[in-house]
Amino acid sequence: MTVRVQQADFDVAAEIAALRAGDARVGAVASFVGTVRDVNDAAAVRTMTLEHYPGMTERALAAIVDRAKARFDIFDAVVVHRVGELAPTDQIVLVAVTGAHRGEAFDACRFIMDYLKTEAPFWKKERTPDGERWVDARTSDDEAAARWGREAGAPIR
Amino acid sequence: MRDDSTATSVSIVYLARLREALGMAGERVELPADVTTAGALRSWLAARGGAFGRELAPGRAVRVAVNHDLASPATPLHAGDEVALFPPVTGG
Numbered sequence: 001m002t003v004r005v006q007q008a009d010f011d012v013a014a015e016i017a018a019l020r021a022g023d024a025r026v027g028a029v030a031s032f033v034g035t036v037r038d039v040n041d042a043a044a045v046r047t048m049t050l051e052h053y054p055g056m057t058e059r060a061l062a063a064i065v066d067r068a069k070a071r072f073d074i075f076d077a078v079v080v081h082r083v084g085e086l087a088p089t090d091q092i093v094l095v096a097v098t099g100a101h102r103g104e105a106f107d108a109c110r111f112i113m114d115y116l117k118t119e120a121p122f123w124k125k126e127r128t129p130d131g132e133r134w135v136d137a138r139t140s141d142d143e144a145a146a147r148w149g150r151e152a153g154a155p156i157r
Numbered sequence: 158m159r160d161d162s163t164a165t166s167v168s169i170v171y172l173a174r175l176r177e178a179l180g181m182a183g184e185r186v187e188l189p190a191d192v193t194t195a196g197a198l199r200s201w202l203a204a205r206g207g208a209f210g211r212e213l214a215p216g217r218a219v220r221v222a223v224n225h226d227l228a229s230p231a232t233p234l235h236a237g238d239e240v241a242l243f244p245p246v247t248g249g
Contacts, residue, residue, distance in 0.1 A: 034249050050248065051173055053241060056225035081248060093249050113249060119227060121241075122248025123173035134174040137218070137245030 001069075001077055003061040005052060007084040010094055019078045020098050026075060030105035031096035032113050038088035040135065043128040048135075050083045050092070053121035057081075064115045072108035074099040079112065081122065111148055117141040164188075165236045167198075172243035175219070178212050188234065195221045196230025198240060218245050 002019070012033060020026045038045055065077045080094045095112045099105035124135040170183045192201045199221065203213035213219055221228045222241040234240065 052248070053170070053172055053222070053225075053243065056222055056241065059225050060227075117249040118246065120248050121172070121222070121243060121246055123244065124247045125173075134244070135247040137247050 001062065001065050002079070003058050003065065004080045005054075005057050005061075005083055006080065007082060009082070009091060010080045012091075012094060012096075015078055015080060015094055016096050019076055019096055023075060023098065025100060026098045027100045028102040028105040029096060029098050030102065030109040031094065032109050033091055034093040034113075036086050036088050036090045036092060040126060043126070043130065043133075045088060045126045045128055047085055047087050047127045049085050049125045049127075050081075051123045051125065052081075052083050056121050060120045061116065064112055064119060067115070068097070068108045068111050071111065072097075072099070073101075073104045074108045077108065077112060079116070081116075081120070083122070114141075114144045114148065118145040165234070167234055167236070167238045167240050169198075169202075170239060170241040172241060174244050175212060175242055179208050193234060194230060195223055195228040195232040195234065195240065198234060199230070199242070202242075213242070219243070220245060 012031065016029055016031060020029055036048060061079050065079060068074065068077060075098045077097045078094065082092055086092060093116070095109050097105045097109045097112070099108065118141050126133055126135060165188045166185060167188060168183060168185050171179050171181060176182050188198070189201065192198055199213050199219065202209050220243050223232050223234065223238055
């Protein structure tokens with residue numbers, strides 16, 4: 001398992017190549033890349049700053065990947081999340097999962113993203129023409145994570 | 158109530174919007190004997206009033222982590238713990 005938090009951009013092809021390097025069991029690689037949009041809640045976004053909680057972030061991401069590995073028939077996963085100042089079209093996050101077959105790999109990838117959105121300590125602050133604003137959490141993100149059920153091991157908050 | 162009589166000191170970290178609203182990134186506090194859980198700590202801080210009262214009022218969405226793990230209101234606190242208070246997360 002690889003979990004990284006970094007300011008620098010990432011190379012999706014290189015990350016996936018490293019994830020499945022030499023592993024001939026792998027028949028499926030599912031990946032998700034989140035990117036910065038230029039509009040959010042009807043306001044133009046010029047840049048955004050991503051803050052995190054060093055010390056907890058990597059631990060929270062690793063715990064989410066552990067839960068995915070326990071729940072789905074997958075081999076390995078990588079999560080890379082950027083912090084600092086980002087601009088529209090920049091990459092924010094990568095989740096990639098290897099497995100023998102696509103179904104479990106797709107599901108595990110989505111599971112990891114759904115829990116990352118609700119449990120990993122990152123916060124976005126947007127700069128718009130009207131000034132800076134913290135992005136509000138969406139209830140749809142909580143609902144997406146809840147879809148996986150309590151057995152997913154989410155802490156009760 | 159705690160059964161020991163020694164002061165329990167914890168460090169508190171405030172993150173993101175909460176840090177800005179409270180005007181501080183963190184502080185070290187000595188807990189009163191009856192503040193033994195994450196939920197009790199939040200209520201105790203809210204009782205300061207002002208920005209603390211507004212931001213930590215019941216009904217405001219505040220997450221708590223104790224020693225880097227998400228906590229529930231019942232999570233117990235111990236001397237030396239790092240307690241983080243933050244708004245719901247918005248990464249990804």
